[in-house]
Amino acid sequence: MVKNTFIFLLLVATAFIFIHLFAGFSGNQDLNPIAKYYATNGPAEVGSANLVTAVVVTYRGLDTLGEVTILFLSAAIVGFFLKIENTDNKNRPLKYVSEILNTASQILVPIMMLFGIYVFINGHLSPGGGFQGGAIIASSIVLMFIAQPKKEIGHKLITVIESISGLSFVLLGVAGIFLASGFLDNSILPLGKFGTLFSAGIIPVIYIFVGLKVGSELTGIALSLKENQNEA
Amino acid sequence: MEKFTLENISLVIGVIVILVGLWGLLTQKNLLKMVIGFSLFDTGIHVVMVSIGYIRNRTAPILDDAVSAGDAANSIVDPIPQALVLTAIVIGLGVTALMLSYVLRMYQKKKTLEINQYNDLKW
Numbered sequence: 001m002v003k004n005t006f007i008f009l010l011l012v013a014t015a016f017i018f019i020h021l022f023a024g025f026s027g028n029q030d031l032n033p034i035a036k037y038y039a040t041n042g043p044a045e046v047g048s049a050n051l052v053t054a055v056v057v058t059y060r061g062l063d064t065l066g067e068v069t070i071l072f073l074s075a076a077i078v079g080f081f082l083k084i085e086n087t088d089n090k091n092r093p094l095k096y097v098s099e100i101l102n103t104a105s106q107i108l109v110p111i112m113m114l115f116g117i118y119v120f121i122n123g124h125l126s127p128g129g130g131f132q133g134g135a136i137i138a139s140s141i142v143l144m145f146i147a148q149p150k151k152e153i154g155h156k157l158i159t160v161i162e163s164i165s166g167l168s169f170v171l172l173g174v175a176g177i178f179l180a181s182g183f184l185d186n187s188i189l190p191l192g193k194f195g196t197l198f199s200a201g202i203i204p205v206i207y208i209f210v211g212l213k214v215g216s217e218l219t220g221i222a223l224s225l226k227e228n229q230n231e232a
Numbered sequence: 233m234e235k236f237t238l239e240n241i242s243l244v245i246g247v248i249v250i251l252v253g254l255w256g257l258l259t260q261k262n263l264l265k266m267v268i269g270f271s272l273f274d275t276g277i278h279v280v281m282v283s284i285g286y287i288r289n290r291t292a293p294i295l296d297d298a299v300s301a302g303d304a305a306n307s308i309v310d311p312i313p314q315a316l317v318l319t320a321i322v323i324g325l326g327v328t329a330l331m332l333s334y335v336l337r338m339y340q341k342k343k344t345l346e347i348n349q350y351n352d353l354k355w
Contacts, residue, residue, distance in 0.1 A: 007258045011251055018247040018280070025243065028287045031305060035312055039305040043295060051293035051308065055315040067319045074326035078333045127294065131322050195295075214322070221329045228336055 047191035048124040048200040056129065057203045061184035065173065068213060072166060075217040079155070082224040094149050105147035112140035120211030124200040130207040134214025141219045145226050153223055162216040165209040172206055239286045246279030263335045263345045267328065274324040278317045285313030 031039060038055060048054040056064050113136075119126075120133025144151060176185035186206075192199035249272055256269025286309055291299060293311035339345060 007255070010258065011255060014254055015247065015251060018243075018250070021280075022240070022243055022247070025240070025284070028239075028285075028310070031287070031308075031310055035310045036305050038311060039293070039308055049295045051295070051311040052314045052318065055311050056318060060315060063319060067322055070323050071326045074330045078329055081337060082333050127292070129318075131318065135325075218325075218329075221333075225329075225333065225336065228333075228340075 043194060046186055046200060046203070047194055048203055049195050050124055050126065050129075053124045053129055053203060053207070054200075057124075057206055058184065058186045061173065061206075064210070065169065065184070068166065068169065068210060071214065071217055072162070075162075075220050078221050079224050082228050084227055097147055097149070102147050105143050109140045109144050112143070113137055116140065116211070116215065120207050121204060122197070123207040123211075124203045125195065125197070130210025131214050133207075133211040134216075135218060137211070137215035138218030138222060142222050145222065149226075153219070155220065155223065158216045158220045158223070162213055162220070165213040165216070169206060169209045169213070172202055172209070176202075237288065239283045239288070242283035242286070243280055246276045246283060249273075249276030249279060252276075261347050263338065263347060266347070267331045267335060270331065271324070271328055274320070274328075278320060278324075281313045281317050281320070285310035 030036075038051060038059060042048070042051050042054045042059075046054040046058045048058070116133045116136035118133075119128035119136055120130045123129035123133070141153070172188070173184040175188055177183055180187045184206075186201035186203055189201045189205070191201050197204070253269045253272030253274070253276055256272060257266055258269075260266050260269060290307055290309045293308040293314065299307050335345070338350065342349060
C-alpha cells in the first residue's frame with residue numbers, strides 16, 4: 001500500500017513537470033535563431049539538402065561521434081556479456097522453418113540490403129542516413145537468421161568491418177583539422193552541385209562508414225543473442 | 233480552443249506514453265515487461281521532443297522542389313530536435329539491447345523472469 005502510494009506520487013510529480021511545459025507552450029510561430037541560422041546558411045555551408053543530416057553530421061558532428069561510441073560500447077558489452085564458453089552444443093532442436101518464410105527470405109534479404117545501402121548513401125538528399133540504413137541492413141540479416149538458423153556468420157568479419165569503419169570516421173574527422181577549418185569539417189571534398197549524389201563534401205563518405213558500423217554492430221548484437229539460444 | 237492544436241495533442245500523447253512507461257517500469261514484476269516499460273518511456277520522450285520543434289503549416293527540413301533554399305527559413309520545422317531524437321533513438325536501441333542481454337543471462341542463471349526471485353542483494 002505504501003509502495004503504491006509512492007508510485008502514484010512519483011507519477012503525479014512526473015506529470016506535474018510536463019503540465020508546466022504544456023501550460024507555457026503555445027506552439028512555435030517561427031524558428032529559433034540557431035535553427036534559422038542552419039536553415040539560411042546550411043545549404044551554402046554544408047551543401048546537404050537534408051538539413052537534419054547537416055545538423056547531425058557537420059554542425060553537431062562531435063555528438064554523432066559520441067553516439068557511435070555509445071553504440072559501440074553497448075555492442076561490445078553485449079558481446080562480452082553473452083560470450084558462450086562451450087560451442088559444442090550446436091545440435092539444439094530447431095523449429096521447422098516454413099517454406100514461405102524460407103523462399104521469401106531468399107528474395108527479400110538481398111533487396112533489403114540494397115535498400116539499406118541506398119538509404120545511407122542518399123542520407124544527405126532524402127530522409128534517412130547512416131543509422132537508419134545500418135538498421136535496415138541489420139534487420140535483413142535478422143530475417144536471414146530466422147529463415148536459416150544454422151547459418152553461421154563469423155564474429156571476426158563483423159569486428160573487422162566495424163573497426164575499419166569506426167577508425168575511418170575518426171580519421172576523416174582528424175583530416176578536417178589539417179585540410180579544412182576544424183575537426184569533422186565537411187569541406188575536405190568539394191561541395192559539388194547542390195542536390196546531386198556527389199555533393200555535400202564529406203557527408204556521404206561519413207554516412208557510408210556510419211552505416212557500415214551501425215549495421216555490423218547491430219548484426220553483432222543479434223548474432224550474440226542468437227548464439228545464446230543454444231544455452232537457454 | 234487554442235489548446236487543441238496538433239503540437240499540443242502530440243505533446244499530451246507523448247506525456248501519457250511517458251507515464252505509462254514509468255508506471256510499467258515501477259509496478260511490473262516481469263523483467264521483460266520492465267524492459268518494455270523502459271522503451272515506452274523512451275518513445276514518449278521522443279514524441280515530446282519532436283512536438284516541441286513542430287511549427288504549424290510547415291514541412292520537413294529537406295530542401296527539394298517543395299522547399300527552395302532561399303525560402304527555407306520560412307517553410308521548414310526545427311531540424312535540431314529531430315537530429316537530437318535521431319541520436320536518442322539509436323542510444324535507446326543500444327540500451328534496450330543491453331538490458332535484454334542482461335535479462336537473458338539472468339534467466340539462464342535462475343530460470344525465472346520474476347524480479348521478486350532475485351533477492352540476493354535484499355536485506
